[in-house]
Amino acid sequence: MPSVMIRQTADGKLSFYVAKKDLEETIDTMEFSTAEKWGGEVKLTDGSLFYIDPMPAPKLPTTIRAKKM
Amino acid sequence: MTTMTREETEALINEVLEVYPADSKEERAKHLMANDSSLEKASKCITSNRKSLPGVMTIRGCAYAGSKGVVWGPIKDMIHISHGPVGCGQYSRAGRRNYYVGTTGVDTFGTMNFTSDFQEKDIVFGGDKKLAKLIEEVETLFPLNKGISVQSECPIGLIGDDIEAVSKKAAKELNKPVVPVRCEGFRGVSQSLGHHIANDAIRDHMLEGVEKKEGGPYDVSVIGDYNIGGDAWSSRILLEEMGLNVVAQWSGDGTVEEMKACPQVKLNLLHCYRSMNYISRFMEEKYGIPWLEYNFFGPTKIAESLRAIAAHFDDKIMEGAERVIAKYQPLMQAVVDKYKPRLEGKKVMLYVGGLRPRHVIGAYEDLGMEVVGTGYEFAHNDDYDRTVKEMGNATLIYDDVTGYEFEEFVKKIKPDLIGSGIKEKYIFQKMGIPFRQMHSWDYSGPYHGYDGFAIFARDMDMAINSPTWSGMKAPWLAGAEAPAAKAVNE
Numbered sequence: 327m328p329s330v331m332i333r334q335t336a337d338g339k340l341s342f343y344v345a346k347k348d349l350e351e352t353i354d355t356m357e358f359s360t361a362e363k364w365g366g367e368v369k370l371t372d373g374s375l376f377y378i379d380p381m382p383a384p385k386l387p388t389t390i391r392a393k394k395m
Numbered sequence: 396m397t398t399m400t401r402e403e404t405e406a407l408i409n410e411v412l413e414v415y416p417a418d419s420k421e422e423r424a425k426h427l428m429a430n431d432s433s434l435e436k437a438s439k440c441i442t443s444n445r446k447s448l449p450g451v452m453t454i455r456g457c458a459y460a461g462s463k464g465v466v467w468g469p470i471k472d473m474i475h476i477s478h479g480p481v482g483c484g485q486y487s488r489a490g491r492r493n494y495y496v497g498t499t500g501v502d503t504f505g506t507m508n509f510t511s512d513f514q515e516k517d518i519v520f521g522g523d524k525k526l527a528k529l530i531e532e533v534e535t536l537f538p539l540n541k542g543i544s545v546q547s548e549c550p551i552g553l554i555g556d557d558i559e560a561v562s563k564k565a566a567k568e569l570n571k572p573v574v575p576v577r578c579e580g581f582r583g584v585s586q587s588l589g590h591h592i593a594n595d596a597i598r599d600h601m602l603e604g605v606e607k608k609e610g611g612p613y614d615v616s617v618i619g620d621y622n623i624g625g626d627a628w629s630s631r632i633l634l635e636e637m638g639l640n641v642v643a644q645w646s647g648d649g650t651v652e653e654m655k656a657c658p659q660v661k662l663n664l665l666h667c668y669r670s671m672n673y674i675s676r677f678m679e680e681k682y683g684i685p686w687l688e689y690n691f692f693g694p695t696k697i698a699e700s701l702r703a704i705a706a707h708f709d710d711k712i713m714e715g716a717e718r719v720i721a722k723y724q725p726l727m728q729a730v731v732d733k734y735k736p737r738l739e740g741k742k743v744m745l746y747v748g749g750l751r752p753r754h755v756i757g758a759y760e761d762l763g764m765e766v767v768g769t770g771y772e773f774a775h776n777d778d779y780d781r782t783v784k785e786m787g788n789a790t791l792i793y794d795d796v797t798g799y800e801f802e803e804f805v806k807k808i809k810p811d812l813i814g815s816g817i818k819e820k821y822i823f824q825k826m827g828i829p830f831r832q833m834h835s836w837d838y839s840g841p842y843h844g845y846d847g848f849a850i851f852a853r854d855m856d857m858a859i860n861s862p863t864w865s866g867m868k869a870p871w872l873a874g875a876e877a878p879a880a881k882a883v884n885e
């Protein structure tokens with residue numbers, strides 16, 4: 327379960343940054359993205375899948391746990 | 396614009412890889428590509444940040460070089476101890492030309508080399524006592540230092556010394572930051588992990604406990620400009636001229652106070668993304684300070700960057716940016732008018748470090764030159780994502796290029812200029828190809844900002860159009876077809 331930092335990029339996308347691996351990817355799709363429910367299954371542009379426990383939308387950037395699927 | 400088609404570039408890559416054993420060939424093939432500028436993600440076509448293959452000549456450095464040499468070393472009012480044998484520090488001392496103001500040996504220590512000079516007995520019995528004594532001596536001899544960092548070299552990690560404990564004790568006694576940095580050379584695959592470790596040490600020891608302060612409305616910081624040949628100075632004057640207040644600039648010509656002042660700024664301006672993105676991300680998360688990558692190479696990119704920076708502020712700053720751009724426009728036109736006719740159409744190959752393989756492309760293009768090949772020593776995926784957009788289609792991109800590959804590429808592509816480091820310089824000059832060191836600016840500089848561009852243009856002209864190149868062939872071999880070089884003052 328790596329710690330990832332999610333931040334908003336200048337072009338309005340979300341970036342997914344795994345500090346441990348120095349890996350920066352863009353989030354392609356995210357299952358939930360409303361103010362009350364945010365997270366779920368996350369697909370990155372390189373095709374890999376992660377899972378973030380759904381939560382109320384956090385203030386970005388934020389560091390959270392994501393599970394590799 | 397490029398002279399090679401995609402097929403030709405791919406054929407060249409295959410041809411060069413031919414000599415490798417099957418395994419190495421397969422591995423190296425992943426690090427070479429013919430550019431496709433329509434790609435969103437470069438990772439499909441190029442692999443980076445992998446261990447170099449045994450047996451090939453890599454041009455990379457080590458984690459210690461990334462931490463001591465790049466990130467920590469230029470903080471001028473601290474003493475950076477190269478902890479371990481004497482060589483690592485001594486052979487890299489002052490090599491990066493990070494300029495600073497101050498009295499060396501009194502209140503600033505940038506070009507000095509402090510080392511614990513490990514001997515056999517320190518390896519056998521451990522060096523913690525020696526380190527404690529060294530810190531004491533440093534404090535007695537140089538009482539005006541504002542802090543000390545302990546930069547571990549390889550043996551420290553191998554023998555398991557506890558530099559954290561020594562540093563913690565010393566910090567308490569001296570009431571100054573004493574920062575242990577676990578940047579042993581063997582960590583990671585290149586200097587890149589050293590940058591990361593160094594950033595983490597800044598976070599844990601310099602910004603620890605520093606709260607967000609209310610600063611002025613135009614406070615900014617310049618991060619990741621190492622002031623090589625004065626680069627940061629020729630950058631900050633532009634920011635100040637447009638109305639911003641640069642409260643911190645590091646690590647080039649940087650100080651402890653400036654690092655601690657960072658949490659008050661409105662915007663962190665990031666020059667070298669590769670080596671300082673970590674601390675910028677941290678400040679964004681902890682203090683809510685946005686960061687912006689900028690590029691001050693060549694008038695086109697400078698104007699783009701100044702506008703992007705200004706867009707984070709109000710109308711006053713935006714007008715300021717326009718005013719600065721307009722003020723320097725005639726000067727830049729004069730530079731272009733003078734040098735473009737001498738440099739137009741010349742082809743350049745680059746192989747450098749963190750940001751220059753993509754950032755200087757615009758400056759060459761401003762002079763009518765074309766970058767036909769580029770590559771990084773220690774980039775990651777995200778760097779290549781940013782690079783593919785800057786480079787022409789079908790141009791050659793190489794990651795962690797080996798000495799052999801680089802030479803073969805150059806023989807085939809025959810560029811008019813190569814920009815790389817000191818280890819490559821003499822090989823290519825002996826092959827008769829003009830060369831500029833793009834790490835240290837070949838003892839020249841600055842190259843950033845408007846003032847820097849004038850120097851950059853002059854230096855490139857000096858390298859390419861030097862009459863030396865007409866003397867490469869012995870007169871009796873030259874015959875009638877000897878190329879006549881342009882005299883510099885023609």
Ligand code: SF4
Pocket residue numbers: 457458459460483547548549550579580581
């Ligand atoms: S790899 Fe180790 S021994 Fe070599 S320069 Fe780096 S820290 Fe020193």
